[in-house]
Amino acid sequence: MxxxxxxxxxxxxxxxxxxxxxxxxxxxxxxxxxxxIFAGIFSLVCLGLSMLMGFAGQISMAQAAFFGIGAYASGIxxxxxxxxxxxxMPVGVALSASVAWLIxxxxxxxxxxxxxxxxxxxxxxxxxxxGEEVEWTGGPSGLVDIPGLSLFGRPVTxxxxxxxxxxxxxxxxxxxxxxxxxxxxxxxxxxxHEEETAAEAMGVPTARFKLQVFVLSAVFAAxxxxxxxxYVTCLNPGSFNLxxxxxxxxxxxxxxxxxxxxxxxxxxxxxxxxxxxxxxxADFEVLIYGAILLVVAMFFPGGLVSLVPRWPGPxxxxxxxxxxxGS
Amino acid sequence: MTEHTxxxxxxQYTISGLTVGVIYAMVALGYNIIYNVxxxxxxxxxxxxxxxxxFAAFFVGTFGMPIHFAFFSAVFTTACVGxxxxxxxxxxxxxxxxxxxxxxxxxxxxxxxxxAMLWWGKxxxxxxxxxxxxxxxxxxxxxxxxxxxxxxxxxxxxLLLTLFFRRSVYGKAMLACADNPGAARMVGIPVRQMxxxxxxxxxxxxxxxxxxxxxxxxxxxxxxxxxxLKGFGAxxxxxxxxxxxxxxxGAILGLAESFCAGYLSSGYKDAVAxxxxxxxxxxxxxxxxxxxxxxxxxxF
Numbered sequence: 001m002x003x004x005x006x007x008x009x010x011x012x013x014x015x016x017x018x019x020x021x022x023x024x025x026x027x028x029x030x031x032x033x034x035x036x037i038f039a040g041i042f043s044l045v046c047l048g049l050s051m052l053m054g055f056a057g058q059i060s061m062a063q064a065a066f067f068g069i070g071a072y073a074s075g076i077x078x079x080x081x082x083x084x085x086x087x088x089m090p091v092g093v094a095l096s097a098s099v100a101w102l103i104x105x106x107x108x109x110x111x112x113x114x115x116x117x118x119x120x121x122x123x124x125x126x127x128x129x130x131g132e133e134v135e136w137t138g139g140p141s142g143l144v145d146i147p148g149l150s151l152f153g154r155p156v157t158x159x160x161x162x163x164x165x166x167x168x169x170x171x172x173x174x175x176x177x178x179x180x181x182x183x184x185x186x187x188x189x190x191x192x193h194e195e196e197t198a199a200e201a202m203g204v205p206t207a208r209f210k211l212q213v214f215v216l217s218a219v220f221a222a223x224x225x226x227x228x229x230x231y232v233t234c235l236n237p238g239s240f241n242l243x244x245x246x247x248x249x250x251x252x253x254x255x256x257x258x259x260x261x262x263x264x265x266x267x268x269x270x271x272x273x274x275x276x277x278x279x280x281x282a283d284f285e286v287l288i289y290g291a292i293l294l295v296v297a298m299f300f301p302g303g304l305v306s307l308v309p310r311w312p313g314p315x316x317x318x319x320x321x322x323x324x325x326g327s
Numbered sequence: 328m329t330e331h332t333x334x335x336x337x338x339q340y341t342i343s344g345l346t347v348g349v350i351y352a353m354v355a356l357g358y359n360i361i362y363n364v365x366x367x368x369x370x371x372x373x374x375x376x377x378x379x380x381x382f383a384a385f386f387v388g389t390f391g392m393p394i395h396f397a398f399f400s401a402v403f404t405t406a407c408v409g410x411x412x413x414x415x416x417x418x419x420x421x422x423x424x425x426x427x428x429x430x431x432x433x434x435x436x437x438x439x440x441x442x443a444m445l446w447w448g449k450x451x452x453x454x455x456x457x458x459x460x461x462x463x464x465x466x467x468x469x470x471x472x473x474x475x476x477x478x479x480x481x482x483x484x485x486l487l488l489t490l491f492f493r494r495s496v497y498g499k500a501m502l503a504c505a506d507n508p509g510a511a512r513m514v515g516i517p518v519r520q521m522x523x524x525x526x527x528x529x530x531x532x533x534x535x536x537x538x539x540x541x542x543x544x545x546x547x548x549x550x551x552x553x554x555x556l557k558g559f560g561a562x563x564x565x566x567x568x569x570x571x572x573x574x575x576x577g578a579i580l581g582l583a584e585s586f587c588a589g590y591l592s593s594g595y596k597d598a599v600a601x602x603x604x605x606x607x608x609x610x611x612x613x614x615x616x617x618x619x620x621x622x623x624x625x626x627f
Contacts, residue, residue, distance in 0.1 A: 059426055061433075106609035112425040113368035116433075117559055118608045121601045124556060128601075132594040242552060246433060253430065287441030293434035297427050298420050 005178055008261055016167050020160050032276075033159045037231060039271035040166035044224035046251045046263040047173050048217030053249075054257035055181055056213045057193030058108060062119040063221050063248045065126035068240030069096040070222025071229040072130060072137055078230075079146045080136075086149075089226040093219050100218030101211065108210045111196075123245050130237040142236040149230045166227060170264070173220060177260050189213060243286070247274070250289060253296050256303025265304055335467035340589045341582065342465075346474040346543065348581020349481045350376075351600070353536035354558025355565060355573035356488060357529035363492075363568050364501045364525035367428055371412065371436035372533055373555020374443075378405045379534025380546030381443060384452035394455055402534045408439070409530025413523050436551065443548040451547040454538070477539045481574070484532055488570055501525060505568075553597060557584075560604030566614030576615065579603075 023032045049063050073092030077083040083091075107118045130137050137143055149156045149165070156162055180186050191199035192206050200206050229235060247270070255266020278285050300306060357372045382401035386392045392400065412435055420431050457476045462469035492498035503511040504521045512518050537546060561580050565572025580600045588596035607614065 053426075057426070059429060110608060110612065113429060114563075114608060114612065116370075116429045117368065117556070117563075118605060121556060121560075121604050121608075124553075125598050125601050125605075128595065128598045132592070243437075246437060249430065249433075283445055284441070286437055286444065290434045290436075290438030290441055294416070294431060294438065297430040297434060298416070298423070301423060301427055 002182065005182075009175075012261070012264075013171065016171075020163050024160070032272075033163050035272055035275045036268070037159065037162050037166050038228075038275060039268040040163070040170045041224045041228050041231070042248070042251065042271055043170050043264045043267045044173055044227075045221045045248050046255075046267045047170070047177055047260060048220030049248055050252050050255075050257065050260055050263035051177055051180070051189075052213050052217040053252060054259070054263070055186065055193060056189040056210055058210055058214065059112075059116045059249075060119045060214070060217065061116055061242070061245045061249070062103075062123040062126070063217065064240045064242070064244035065123040066096045066100060066218040066221035067225040067228070067244070067248075068126060068130055068237070069099060069218075070225025071235055071240070072143070072225075073222070074226040074229045075143045075146045075235050076136055079143065085147060085226070085230050089223065092226050093222040096218045096222030096225075097215050100215045104211045104214040108207065108214060120242065120245070124242060127237055127241050130240060137237070138235070140237060142234055144234045146229055146233045146235070148233060149227075162231060166231075169223065169227070173223075174260060174264070181260070185209065246293070247289065250293050250296075252303075253293065254303055256305030258302065259305045262303050262305035269304075332467070336589065338466055338468035340585045342468055342470055342474065344582035344585030345578055346471075346477055346581070347540075347584065348561075348578040349477050349574075350536050350540045350554070350577070351557045351561040351580050352565075352574045352577025353481050353484060353532055354554055355560075355562035355577055356484065356570060357533040357536075358559055358562040359568050359570060359573055360488070360529040360532070361525050362562075363505045365522050366505060367417070367432070368559070369526075369529065370429065370432040370555065371439060371551075372529065372558060373551035373553070374436050374439040375405050375409065375530045375533030375551075376537035376540075376554045376558075377443060377546060377548065377551035378408060378439065379537025380454070380541035380550075381447050381452055381537075381548070382534070383538040383541060384454050384546065385447070387454060388452070394457055397454075398457075398535070398538045401538050402531050405534030405537075406527045406531040409526040409528075410523065412530075413526035417526065418519065418522070436555070440548060440551055447548055449548060451545040452541070453545045454541040456542040457539070471543060473539070473542045477543075480535060480539050484535065485570055485574055488532075492570075497521075497524070556604070557600040560600050560607065563604060563612065564607045564614055566616040569614065569616045572614055572616030 019036060020033045024030050045063055045067055049060060052058050052060055070089075070092040073095050074085060074088045077088035077091060078085050103122055107115065107122070110118055131140050133139070149162075151161075151165065156165060181189070188199065188204040188209055191202065191204055192209060196206055228239075251267040251270045252263050253266070254270060255264065256262025274285070278288060281288065296303065354372060354376055357375065358368060361367055361369045361372075379401050382404045383394075383397045386397040386400045387394060416431060416435060417428075420427060423431075456471070456473040458472050460472050462471050464470075490498075492502060500511070500516045501521045501524065503514070503516055504518050508518050511521075540546070557580060558577075561573050561577035563576075564579065565574070565576030580603060583599050583603060584596045587599045
């Protein structure tokens, strides 16, 4: 982590820290805490996707599937087998990681359009399974009676507690990711994004790194899925369909693919757009998402962070400016 | 009383599998045409099929057009959508890289879906069959006359496309663009117009598939993504860019799906084609009919 990251970390940390204290003073916006909890959960998914897509240059249309695997593993283990949520979460994460590893080996050999189609196909298959295995998942009518989380022997029921729990996990994940991207591995990932053959020639084990970052993204998505399950306490396959994979893609794109801060910014913005401001135009939602995605991809491929004026200071940003090399 | 036998079941599943398989093959043809010219995979291909079916239902329902006339009107309208998509979006984004192009075609696909939902609502629409008359009974299995129309239209499309790409100057020019756009431009081929033509053609073929299937299986706004994925499965399985391969692969997918629905589980029938797609991508991305040598030149 460089100086810029530290400053951003302090600033964003402070904002996230005081957000509920301020918002709860005003009745009209007090439910923003709830929206921010969802934003935090989705941020975890998007951090993983940003690592995979923005840094390693590998597109994935299957993040909703990993999110769903984590969510349903937690949901089924706690509601049907009475397992403690904190014990169920690692099981879901391990399951999601193993599936990602198994699927990743053949899938990540593909590039570009083929990779997108393969991950998309996998995502749809998982969605079909979630809807069909009625005995386990409750099928389209959903899985209910999922217990909430408890921490230090006390159930977490208050939204503010949930808020700090979720965002605490997001910040841990963020610190981890920031360390990775500023390390040898991070530079190797960017080399893979720029030109895979060249990276290979320089001695970067491209296949291994791509697989590892794919598994990492699945792990983050599964943790998010598990938190989501215990927060909403009921699950429906509709929350894990193709549209959600596209939404995660959109969140990362809007914020800026090549910045982890951008991923979080985009996620928070789009969660507010989706949960709050677009409710009035419910039927227009898909159309508006498509339009945003199109405009961002065509005119602002660097996302919102590329519109922020460059950081003044002596140190040059070590991350190269956004340019979409073929993947 | 007709006796219900295993052979009759198998025949029935074969007929319905082939019917739907031919539709996948036509979606695959759409992918192939655009791929042949631009090496782009158009993620909005399935939406053209949806638009074709819904436009035809609109022309029949609102303007009272006869079905054959509505067929051509729907194909024409959807072709215009393809034209607009290429002219105003894809052309401006050609140089932005693969990742952006994928995201742009996905964006167009969900915009088309969203617009269709606003325009037509969430209810499925139906069309009258192209010719009247009850189902034809063959060995105890029912064959809808509409299925014959589907076979006929797709056979015609494959024949015309093959002739177009093999014999006509335009077709050969389009293939040259895929091979080497720079060289094609140098020998005087208007590459941009060829790309435009490929989007128009593939939108038209997708729409034709949508119109002919609607009398049998209805059409609604959210069918595009699944049809597109399965069509892509047929395109990959048959070898991307191969017209005949797409037809055979489409039939294989349709049969696999129909037999799965009949004997295993109807809920998983949609997953069968996708599993086959993944297997094809993992183990034989050049497809059954694509040559391994040619595949080495492609960017998988």
